[in-house]
Amino acid sequence: MTSEVAVALKDVEKSFETRARKEAAGDEGKIFAVRDVNLDIRRGEFFTLLGPSGCGKTTTLRMIAGFEQPTLGQIFIQGQPLAGVPAHLRPVNTVFQSYALFPQMSVFDNVAFGLKVKGVARDEIRRRAGEALELVRMSEMGGRRPSELSGGQQQRVGIARALVNRPAVLLLDEPFGALDLKLRKEMQLEIKNMQRQLGITFIFVTHDQEEALTMSDRIAVMNRGRVLQVGSPVDIYERPSTRFGADFIGEMNFIEAGRLAFPLPAGVSADKAVLAFRPEAVKFHEGEEHADRLGLDAVVADTIYIGTDLRYILNLAEGQRVVLRSQNSAGAGRDVLQPGARVRLSVHKSDIRILTE
Amino acid sequence: MRWLGRNRLLTLLMVTPSIVIVGVFLLVPLLIVVAYSFAERDSYGGVVPAFTFNNYAQLLDPIYHPIMWGSLELAAINTLLALAIGYPIAYFIAFRAGRWAPLLLVLILVPFWINFLIRISAWIVLLGRGGLINATLQAFGIIDEPVRMLGTYGAVQVGLLYAFLPSAVLPIYAALQPINRTLLEAAHDLGANPLQSFLRVTLPLSLSGVMAAVLFVFVPSMGVFAIPVLLGGGKEIIIGNLIVQLFLEFRNIPLGAAVSVILLLASSLGILLYMRALRKIELARS
Numbered sequence: 001m002t003s004e005v006a007v008a009l010k011d012v013e014k015s016f017e018t019r020a021r022k023e024a025a026g027d028e029g030k031i032f033a034v035r036d037v038n039l040d041i042r043r044g045e046f047f048t049l050l051g052p053s054g055c056g057k058t059t060t061l062r063m064i065a066g067f068e069q070p071t072l073g074q075i076f077i078q079g080q081p082l083a084g085v086p087a088h089l090r091p092v093n094t095v096f097q098s099y100a101l102f103p104q105m106s107v108f109d110n111v112a113f114g115l116k117v118k119g120v121a122r123d124e125i126r127r128r129a130g131e132a133l134e135l136v137r138m139s140e141m142g143g144r145r146p147s148e149l150s151g152g153q154q155q156r157v158g159i160a161r162a163l164v165n166r167p168a169v170l171l172l173d174e175p176f177g178a179l180d181l182k183l184r185k186e187m188q189l190e191i192k193n194m195q196r197q198l199g200i201t202f203i204f205v206t207h208d209q210e211e212a213l214t215m216s217d218r219i220a221v222m223n224r225g226r227v228l229q230v231g232s233p234v235d236i237y238e239r240p241s242t243r244f245g246a247d248f249i250g251e252m253n254f255i256e257a258g259r260l261a262f263p264l265p266a267g268v269s270a271d272k273a274v275l276a277f278r279p280e281a282v283k284f285h286e287g288e289e290h291a292d293r294l295g296l297d298a299v300v301a302d303t304i305y306i307g308t309d310l311r312y313i314l315n316l317a318e319g320q321r322v323v324l325r326s327q328n329s330a331g332a333g334r335d336v337l338q339p340g341a342r343v344r345l346s347v348h349k350s351d352i353r354i355l356t357e
Numbered sequence: 358m359r360w361l362g363r364n365r366l367l368t369l370l371m372v373t374p375s376i377v378i379v380g381v382f383l384l385v386p387l388l389i390v391v392a393y394s395f396a397e398r399d400s401y402g403g404v405v406p407a408f409t410f411n412n413y414a415q416l417l418d419p420i421y422h423p424i425m426w427g428s429l430e431l432a433a434i435n436t437l438l439a440l441a442i443g444y445p446i447a448y449f450i451a452f453r454a455g456r457w458a459p460l461l462l463v464l465i466l467v468p469f470w471i472n473f474l475i476r477i478s479a480w481i482v483l484l485g486r487g488g489l490i491n492a493t494l495q496a497f498g499i500i501d502e503p504v505r506m507l508g509t510y511g512a513v514q515v516g517l518l519y520a521f522l523p524s525a526v527l528p529i530y531a532a533l534q535p536i537n538r539t540l541l542e543a544a545h546d547l548g549a550n551p552l553q554s555f556l557r558v559t560l561p562l563s564l565s566g567v568m569a570a571v572l573f574v575f576v577p578s579m580g581v582f583a584i585p586v587l588l589g590g591g592k593e594i595i596i597g598n599l600i601v602q603l604f605l606e607f608r609n610i611p612l613g614a615a616v617s618v619i620l621l622l623a624s625s626l627g628i629l630l631y632m633r634a635l636r637k638i639e640l641a642r643s
Contacts, residue, residue, distance in 0.1 A: 067542055087545045088554075100543040104561045114547035117557070165548065 004043040005079070006169055006201040007064060012037040012073035014059050014225075033059045035225040037073070041169075041203060042218075046195050048204045050212040050236075051222035052248065057205045060222075061171050064203065066090045078168060093162035097174040099154040101146035107157050108133070108142035114165040132164035133157075135194065152183045159191070169201045176211070188214055209249040213237060221245045242357045246276045251323060253277050257354065259318045262294065264354060274355045279311070279325035281351035285344040294352065296345040298322060300337050310336065314345065387621075393614035402608025412615035421599075428595040432578035435517045436525075439574045440567065442518070443525030447566075448559075450526075451533035462530070465523050477516055477587050484512050484588065508590035516584040524573040532566025533559070565638055572631050576624045596620055 014034040034056040041047045049057035062068045064075060066087030075082045077091060093114070101110050112129040120128075133139045136156035146154055155175055162170055175191075176184040192215045195202045206212050212219050213233040221229045221236060221244075229241045240246035243254070257264060257273035264273055289295050298314035301321070305328075312324040324345065337343065397407040450461045468476055483489050484506040491503040506512055536559065544554035582597030591598065596616060603613030 065542075065546055067545075087542070088548050088550055092546075094543070094546045096539055096543060098537070098539055100537065100539040102540060102543070102558060113544070113549070113557070117544075117547065117549040117553045161547065 005040045006043040006045070006077065007039070007041040007203065008076040008079075009037050009039040009060070009064075010074045010076070012060070012063065012070045012075060014056070014063060014068065015071045032056075032225045034063070034070075037225075037227050039220060039227065039230065041201060043201055044199045046192065046202045046204065046215055046217045048206060048212040048216040048219045049222055050206060050209060050219050050249070052207055054224075055222040056225040057207075057222050058173055061094075061173055061203060061205050064169070065092055065094050065171050091168040092171055093165050093167040095155070095158050095162050095170065095172040095175045097177045099146070099151075099158045099178075101154055101157055101161070103146055105146075106142065107138065107144050107146065107149070110146065110157055111142075111161045111164050113161065118165075128164055129160075132160040135163065136160045151179050152187060155179065155187065159194075163198070163200070167200065169203060170195075172202060172204045174205055174207070177206075184211070191215065213249070221248065223248070240276070240353060240355070243274055243276070243355045244357075246353065246355060251279050251325075253279060253282065253322045255316070255318070255320050255322070259320065260294070262352075268354060268356060272356050276353045276355050277347050277351050279323040281347050282322060282324040283346050284324070284326075285346040290346070292349050293346040294349055296322070296347070298343055298345050300339050300341045300343060302339055303336050305336070312337065314343070390614045390617050393611050394618045396611045396614075398609055398611050402610070404610050412611045413619075415612060416615060416619065424594050424596060424599050428579050428597075431513070431517065431595055432575050434514065435521060435578045436571055436575045438514075438518050439522050439525035440529075440570060443522055443570060444529055444567070446522075447526045447529035447533055451530055451536075465526055468523065473520070474583055474587075477520070477584055480512070480516055480519065480588055481507060484515075507588065508592070510589065513585050513589040516588040517578055517581065520581070520584060521574045521578060524577075525570040528569035528573060529563060529566040532563040532569075536562050565635055568631055568634060568638075572627060576627055579624070580620055 012034060013032065013036065015030040015032045018029060018031050037056075037060060039047075049060055051057050059068060063070050064077075064082075066082070066085065069083075082090060101107075102113065105113070108129055111132050112125050115125045115128060130139065130142075133142055136159055138153065138156050138160060141149065141153065141157075146157065149157065155178075158175070172191075176187050179187065188211060191202075204212075204215065213236070216233055218230060218232055219236045220227050221240075221242075223244045229236060229245050231239070236245065236249055240249065240252075246252045247254070253276065255275045256271075257268075257275050258270040260275070262275060264270060285293075285295060297317040300312055301315050302313040304311040304313070308328055310326050310328050312326075314322045314324060316322055322345070392406075393404055394412055395408050395410070397405045397409060397411070399405050446465075450458050454461055481488070485491070486503045486505070486507070488507070490506065491500070494500045495503065540558055540562075541554055544558045545551075549557060579595070580597045580600075581595070582601050585591065585595055585598050594602070600613050600616050600620070603609045603616060607613075
């Protein structure tokens with residue numbers, strides 16, 4: 001499969017001079033919002049920038065949109081460099097977290113805005129805006145004011161308003177951040193389907209790892225202005241490359257490698273390495289020890305019943321804490337292990353990641 | 358029930374001072390002026406109680422038309438100039454001034470701390486024959502003879518503009534400042550160039566401020582009298598001057614009162630129309 005690159009970021013940096021003390025600002029007297037970002041986002045891809053607040057994901061998106069200029073580096077859309085191209089001439093459109101609908105205009109006029117300012121003929125505006133409203137199932141609401149709509153409806157209008165311009169890339173800046181959980185889940189599936197249907201490249205920004213895993217073709221995990229890992233949801237979840245990524249996405253147990261007799265690959269020193277494994281990879285051990293399993297002795301510290309799952313908080317003999325998650329099969333809730341119980345745990349070695357960063 | 362009665366009594370007791378003050382110092386003088394406008398004058402300049410429309414009928418005399426139209430024109434031009442200059446100032450403070458915005462706002466308010474008459478008198482110093490402007494122009498050899506500025510229509514216009522410019526800047530600023538900046542980014546993002554995003558987003562959203570500015574400038578511009586006297590040499594008679602003249606010089610208090618009532622009605626009509634238009638905007642927005 002030849003995958004065409006829709007958006008490319010080359011050594012992109014966004015930094016601010018600061019008068020703050022050097023120690024606080026780092027070595028160069030600058031604060032880095034984004035640093036050394038290199039990304040190739042493929043055409044038709046649902047690409048997510050995932051990270052905690054302040055990690056630089058929104059700044060990256062805003063640089064692609066043209067609201068901010070990179071201090072260093074280049075951004076390309078379909079091979080064209082974007083330096084010096086103002087936001088209104090870029091083939092991208094943005095869906096904002098706060099919807100940013102024009103309050104003085106009707107829903108229809110909001111959607112028609114981009115076509116009107118480009119001087120598209122009136123008939124075509126009516127047709128295309130109508131289609132865009134239909135796409136987000138808001139055809140009935142064209143005459144309403146944005147303030148008469150619920151948050152979810154407003155964001156649908158925001159999406160229609162952006163898509164009506166047929167952008168090469170749609171940028172979504174935490175579009176569901178202000179919606180309640182149930183609605184957010186609905187919208188996630190809807191947006192994902194819409195993206196598949198339209199084949200437009202989506203760049204999606206979120207701090208919600210579950211949202212990122214649900215929707216994305218590929219995810220870039222960001223922290224402190226840098227991209228730590230780029231990969232499919234499966235890569236990101238099952239093969240995290242950094243301790244931060246392993247911790248941020250899902251739940252992870254970490255044990256310092258030096259505390260256990262665990263065979264490390266050549267060149268990895270035991271005092272820097274950390275063993276990481278998911279709570280669902282931890283099992284209560286029955287029967288004999290296996291060479292391909294890591295055995296651990298532990299004492300149950302706490303048991304948490306969360307409906308679908310049972311979570312055990314366990315103290316290892318080596319002095320660290322491990323979480324075990326088991327699916328709550330019917331009736332399992334009845335014979336839950338009590339705090340203080342001594343147990344033997346095992347983790348399959350293929351489920352253990354050795355992280356050094 | 359008894360408690361409620363006591364409560365109401367207490368409320369009444371508390372608002373009484375306000376009612377008395379507003380009544381005695383605002384409503385009663387207003388009613389006196391209205392009553393005067395229907396009265397007659399005696400030959401000594403006194404007011405004779407009567408009920409006649411003669412004063413109003415007298416105002417239909419063509420002699421008053423130029424004053425009425427002149428005032429209207431002066432106020433209208435002043436309003437347009439105040440908007441044309443005030444809007445960019447307000448826009449700059451709201452969108453571009455950044456951390457200097459509070460200082461600029463204070464600078465706009467500073468003149469209000471000085472008495473109005475003194476501020477207008479300062480313009481005499483600026484515009485006079487040997488005033489600062491003439492002296493400077495002469496010093497640079499741009500003019501040979503001092504230009505006559507004081508006592509002209511232009512001087513009145515400049516004085517009016519100076520006096521009411523802050524009244525235009527402040528309400529427009531108040532309307533511009535809260536505009537969500539993300540809306541401007543959205544307009545930009547959707548392909549609007551800076552002019553388009555101003556005309557389609559910023560301007561419509563600041564319209565309530567523009568209308569307030571019109572009201573705050575136009576209505577008092579009609580009634581002003583010190584500026585034409587001090588800067589226009591009293592020759593450019595506008596409604597404000599007319600009222601003062603009728604009361605103090607011609608001692609025709611009933612006629613002066615009639616002019617005042619007409620000015621009051623015209624202003625009230627303006628406010629009414631403004632409120633209506635504002636409600637329409639608010640309705641459209643919500």
